Amino acid sequence: MRTLSYFSLVPNKPAETYIDRQLVHLHSLLAEHPEDKVQLMHQILVYMFCKDPDEIISYAFELLDADQEMEYTDEIYFAMAKAYTDKNDLNQAIECYRKIIAIDPTSEEVIYELGALYEKQKDIDAALSVYDYLDNEAIKGGKEDMYRYKGTLYYNRKEFNKALDCYQRAYELSTDDTDGWIIESLGETYWQMKNYKESSTWFKKALEINPQSSNAHYGMGLCYQNTDDGYRALHHYFEAIKIKPDFANAYNNIAAVTINKEGDIKKGIEMLNKALEKNNDKESLSLIYQNLSRVYHRTYEYDLAEYYKKEFIKSVGLEGLFTEYDDESDDDEI
DSSP states (O other): OOOOTTOOOOOOOSSSOHHHHHHHHHHHHHHHOGGGHHHHHHHHHHHTTTSOHHHHHHHHHHHHHHOTTOSSHHHHHHHHHHHHHHTTOHHHHHHHHHHHHHHOTTOHHHHHHHHHHHHHTTOHHHHHHHHGGGOOTTSTTHHHHHHHHHHHHHHHTTOHHHHHHHHHHHHHHOOOTTOHHHHHHHHHHHHHTTOHHHHHHHHHHHHHHOTTOHHHHHHHHHHHHHTTOHHHHHHHHHHHHHHOTTOHHHHHHHHHHHHHTTOOHHHHHHHHHHHHHHOOOHHHHHHHHHHHHHHHHHTTOHHHHHHHHHHHHHHTTOTTTOSOOOOOOOTTOO
16 A cells, blocks of 8 residues: 555644544545546545445545455455444445455454344344354464354354354363353353253352452352252351342342241241342343232232232233233242
């Protein structure tokens, strides 16, 4: 790329925004130096990142036409993809990212962005296919990241055998012995598969690396709770909320153990109310409402039981459709 000897940015003077000043300056240079049209148009596109998406897309098409040597094609499509994403036109954004990958299949930022768009569209098979591009020696740590991303997608799709295989491969490839995320992911996957012994082994390993991991303490609590060791389960749940005071699921499970194993309904209700106070997750909220309804039914406080039953039904989007719900309990239910 030829350097423009006359090119310089305008100083940061108090006037209109810095970006607008640069754009005015660049448009002036473009009028004065038409021989450098493509390079200057590229600079203008770079500074348009905060402008209206339609304006960016229109200018990007102009630059595509002008850039006969295709010097900036990948950058142009990247700007267009971002603009289309801002417009929530995900299909067009995906098409732009696909064109970049066709030019450079080692562009890891584009791979991550494209995979995320497919995930947003709930097209998990397409996302899995995109992350295969990370398996490239030219991408540092790419193969490990591929297994991490694919493992998470399989986990969320409840294909736990495939998730476990990916997480194990990522762990084998990992060069960071202090990486607790992949270890905790293995613990969570084994727990989902009801292999509590193996799950606890991985959560213990995570705690050896990071004793302040609220997630690992919570995982240990789940393993002990599911093997009827309420005492040790409570220990780890309380450790989790010491580290993360807003850990609503830990409060909920403390309530379940306290009521179901220890018979302390008053303490259990206190924990459920704390869970309700700390909660910011819709799925957890449903379970908390359900548990509050059940426990108040046990204490013959039927008005409160009915109130939380209605809140549960509302939280799962069934208001007006159903008046009853399944009363079969899991370990984290009361």
